[in-house]
Amino acid sequence: MPCYRCGARQVDPVRGHSPWRRGVKSDEQVLVCPGCQASADWTADLDKCRQCGSVHLVRRLGEVECRDCGMTVVPDEPGSLSVGPARPATARAPGLSEEVALALERVLGRGAAR
Numbered sequence: 001m002p003c004y005r006c007g008a009r010q011v012d013p014v015r016g017h018s019p020w021r022r023g024v025k026s027d028e029q030v031l032v033c034p035g036c037q038a039s040a041d042w043t044a045d046l047d048k049c050r051q052c053g054s055v056h057l058v059r060r061l062g063e064v065e066c067r068d069c070g071m072t073v074v075p076d077e078p079g080s081l082s083v084g085p086a087r088p089a090t091a092r093a094p095g096l097s098e099e100v101a102l103a104l105e106r107v108l109g110r111g112a113a114r
Helices: 096-108
Strands: 021-025 028-032 057-060 063-066
Touching (some): 028 057
Antiparallel strands (some): 057 063
16 A cells, blocks of 8 residues: 555565554545655644544544544544545555556466456
8 A cells, every 4th residue: 555645655564663654534544654754744634533633543344443542433424534524535546456467467477367
């Protein structure tokens, strides 16, 4: 999954703590690269917890959980967690399916199954 702000892709992680941060935007989990975290406003457009206002949210199994206060929400519509107006759904990374198809073709030596 690429950084939702700049599109940078993660490389194979080293052992230990990852410098990438997770967040939720428009009720979808996103990653933020270390470079984008250096900007002062990197949390401005992430969804916030309705209870404590934190941006330390994770999405799993259809729920969004606040890592600070523990509140869990099942989003019923896009933007239901954020404070303020709903935002459009996050777009998928362009070209990812094409990159995967080319990698499969390169590794398997034949065209990808369709």
